Amino acid sequence: MSQNIYDNDVFFEKYRELRNNQNNYNTLIEQPAIKALIPDLKGKTVLDLGCGYGNNCIDFIKKGALSVVGIDISHKMLEVARKENSNELVEYMLMDMNEIGGLTQKFDLVFSSLAFHYVKDFKKLLYDIRVLLNDGGILLYSQEHPYTTAPKIGPTWTKDEFGNKIHYNLSDYMHSGKRHSKWFIDNVEKYHRPISEVINSIISEGFIINSIVEPVPDKYALDRRPDFKDEFDKTTCIIIKATKA
Numbered sequence: 431m432s433q434n435i436y437d438n439d440v441f442f443e444k445y446r447e448l449r450n451n452q453n454n455y456n457t458l459i460e461q462p463a464i465k466a467l468i469p470d471l472k473g474k475t476v477l478d479l480g481c482g483y484g485n486n487c488i489d490f491i492k493k494g495a496l497s498v499v500g501i502d503i504s505h506k507m508l509e510v511a512r513k514e515n516s517n518e519l520v521e522y523m524l525m526d527m528n529e530i531g532g533l534t535q536k537f538d539l540v541f542s543s544l545a546f547h548y549v550k551d552f553k554k555l556l557y558d559i560r561v562l563l564n565d566g567g568i569l570l571y572s573q574e575h576p577y578t579t580a581p582k583i584g585p586t587w588t589k590d591e592f593g594n595k596i597h598y599n600l601s602d603y604m605h606s607g608k609r610h611s612k613w614f615i616d617n618v619e620k621y622h623r624p625i626s627e628v629i630n631s632i633i634s635e636g637f638i639i640n641s642i643v644e645p646v647p648d649k650y651a652l653d654r655r656p657d658f659k660d661e662f663d664k665t666t667c668i669i670i671k672a673t674k675a
Contacts, residue, residue: 479527528555
């Protein structure tokens with residue numbers, strides 16, 4: 431069973447507060463970049479891994495998807511999804527991503543937004559996804575960038591005497607494995623893999639990589655969050671689109 435931080439009361443409330451502020455990273459940078467890669471969904475079936483509040487599930491239906499299954503490990507997240515993003519074409523399921531091999535449906539798109547870095551066995555996840563995809567199906571996901579997950583002490587910057595960031599402190603990059611970081615609460619578990627391991631795992635599990643995006647803010651985002659200029663030095667996430675071979 432993966433760590434379920436989203437059902438921690440303190441974490442959940444802090445995360446809810448973050449996402450309710452429209453000038454957050456997901457809204458301004460990650461979501462526009464990943465949605466630009468979504469294929470034509472008319473008449474297609476979609477599986478959303480780590481669906482959270484279900485916003486993307488509803489968006490897939492609006493884009494013409496025939497049906498959507500959204501899974502999440504968090505009771506609290508799914509409670510919000512069922513309340514705020516209910517739809518007869520969307521099924522929300524309480525499930526760990528490690529357990530998707532038990533699903534019997536087939537899908538044309540498997541989608542995930544900023545969740546794969548919580549998965550310990552990445553190759554097993556990829557294997558399970560490939561089995562669930564129809565021929566020619568697409569995997570589209572984002573995860574924290576390996577630059578972000580690499581340092582064992584968590585992401586840090588070297589600053590000058592006035593507190594201005596000089597450079598990002600990259601370390602432990604080639605040491606794969608579990609990381610513990612503080613994000614609202616202590617000891618949040620994540621898993622680091624260098625980019626070569628990520629890419630080679632996707633290829634070896636039978637996918638053809640179509641696109642890799644390291645998103646940076648546009649003018650709209652920078653006008654609202656000038657501090658996002660740091661993304662040009664060290665982007666927070668990476669987005670990968672791949673087709674089942």
